[in-house]
Amino acid sequence: MFALPLLMAAPPTAPVNPPVPRGYVAFKATTPPTIDGKLDDAVWAAAPWSEDFADIEGFDKPAPKYRTRMKMLWDDRALYIAAELVEPNVWATITEHDAVIFHDPDFEVFLDPDGDNHMYAELELNARNMTWDLLLTKPYKDGGTAVNAWEIRGLKTAVAVDGTLNDPRDTDRGWTVEIAWPWAGLKELTAAAVPPADGDHYRINFSRVEWDVDVKAGKVVKVPNRPEHNWVWSPQGVIDMHRPERWGEVQFSTKAAGPVAFRPDPARAVKDRLHDAYYAQHAYRARTGGYTAAADLLKLRPDPSGVPTLEATPRAFTASLKAPAAAGGKTWVLDQDARLRAE
Incomplete structure (x- = not known):
């Protein structure tokens, strides 16, 4: 078995205090x-x-x-x-x-x-x-x-x-x-x-x-x-x-003119939380050589959306989190290549 290198390429840079999308x-x-x-x-x-x-x-x-x-x-x-x-x-x-x-x-x-x-x-x-x-x-x-x-x-x-x-x-x-x-x-x-x-x-x-x-x-x-x-x-x-x-x-909107209120994506907070885990996983891999299934090792910031469920191998991971019923109730999954999907 070949050992993984301890240091990987620089991880993707996480956005700094990104504004709420318009x-x-x-x-x-x-x-x-x-x-x-x-x-x-x-x-x-x-x-x-x-x-x-x-x-x-x-x-x-x-x-x-x-x-x-x-x-x-x-x-x-x-x-x-x-x-x-x-x-x-x-x-x-x-x-x-x-x-x-x-x-x-x-x-x-x-x-x-x-x-x-x-x-x-x-x-x-x-x-x-x-x-x-x-x-x-x-x-x-x-x-x-x-x-x-x-x-x-x-x-x-x-x-x-x-x-x-x-x-x-x-x-x-x-x-x-x-x-x-x-x-x-x-x-x-x-x-x-x-x-x-x-x-x-x-x-x-x-x-x-x-x-x-x-x-x-x-x-x-x-x-x-x-x-x-x-x-x-x-x-x-x-x-x-x-x-x-x-x-x-x-x-x-099928209307020809307004007013029509914009309704933000109700699952935005859950998706943002998964992207927090994505950036943390890549930073972790750059330090250690592999991803982790232990969420506590990622040291994610506290968030009311909850802690994502992680599955990981050294070279791949998924992070999943269920949205509340008011936000559609779907379970959202994000992987190491940032592909987002609902299950």
């Missing part, structure tokens, strides 16, 4: 918007704007320099997304589909309809309306890979620039985005109802990448050795968008 109620569109990037269709008036985006790490970080907000609608064919990005100097250099779009300033959508943390979608686009759509088998921290060859079937996107693209001589107002994401482009990812029913929830988040720039010889150039800014709708608590458990939620 929620949004998406109303059903009476007519589909025209996807031209301009947001002037009358149907958009029924959709409220989201809260302003915040720093990816949380509300205790400095507020973003420029405003970003989004809104959503849906019908039996597609999910519709609109976004407004205030920007005094709109620029974009990437001109190829499926390039690494966030090397430009961009707008990003992350979508996991069944909320299992695996098989989720990401879409990025820049101010030239160049897109990168990719499928994530599981989060990068869990060894997931990005399937760049995956394409969102029937996707339509458009961008409108309020100003002049790539001309730093004047002051722009920003750019707006419109997206029609057909349900047909999601069915292969999920066991959730597609299209959704009234009251259904999908896990979703939005991100804006912004770069510090200078103007040299009439062109915009990035300031060397500065990381990007990450401004998001629902803060993650860590600089990593690939933590689906920290995303916000969209609640679908």
Whole structure:
């Protein structure tokens, strides 16, 4: 028998005091918007704007320099997304589909309809309306890979620039985005109802990448050795968008307009508790070489949701916890790759 090494690779970093995920109620569109990037269709008036985006790490970080907000609608064919990005100097250099779009300033959508943390979608686009759509088998921290060859079937996107693209001589107002994401482009990812029913929830988040720039010889150039800014709708608590458990939620309503109250996931506390155990297990394995079935060794913080039941081998584990009847009464299970499921 070969002995396991005592020290493993650095464990996934747990979010620090992550905020409660945000929620949004998406109303059903009476007519589909025209996807031209301009947001002037009358149907958009029924959709409220989201809260302003915040720093990816949380509300205790400095507020973003420029405003970003989004809104959503849906019908039996597609999910519709609109976004407004205030920007005094709109620029974009990437001109190829499926390039690494966030090397430009961009707008990003992350979508996991069944909320299992695996098989989720990401879409990025820049101010030239160049897109990168990719499928994530599981989060990068869990060894997931990005399937760049995956394409969102029937996707339509458009961008409108309020100003002049790539001309730093004047002051722009920003750019707006419109997206029609057909349900047909999601069915292969999920066991959730597609299209959704009234009251259904999908896990979703939005991100804006912004770069510090200078103007040299009439062109915009990035300031060397500065990381990007990450401004998001629902803060993650860590600089990593690939933590689906920290995303916000969209609640679908068959009404054409509000008010409709957002109802947070009643099992959120149980799921968060399981993710506490997930991060503790990975930290334990990094110290000792294996996972444990002894919850007391993980030194979990006290929580009214209870102590998860653990099963473990040196290289795999499950953590399970039953939700109270008021939260659906299901037993939720999370494994070493962060896959979440109900039993």
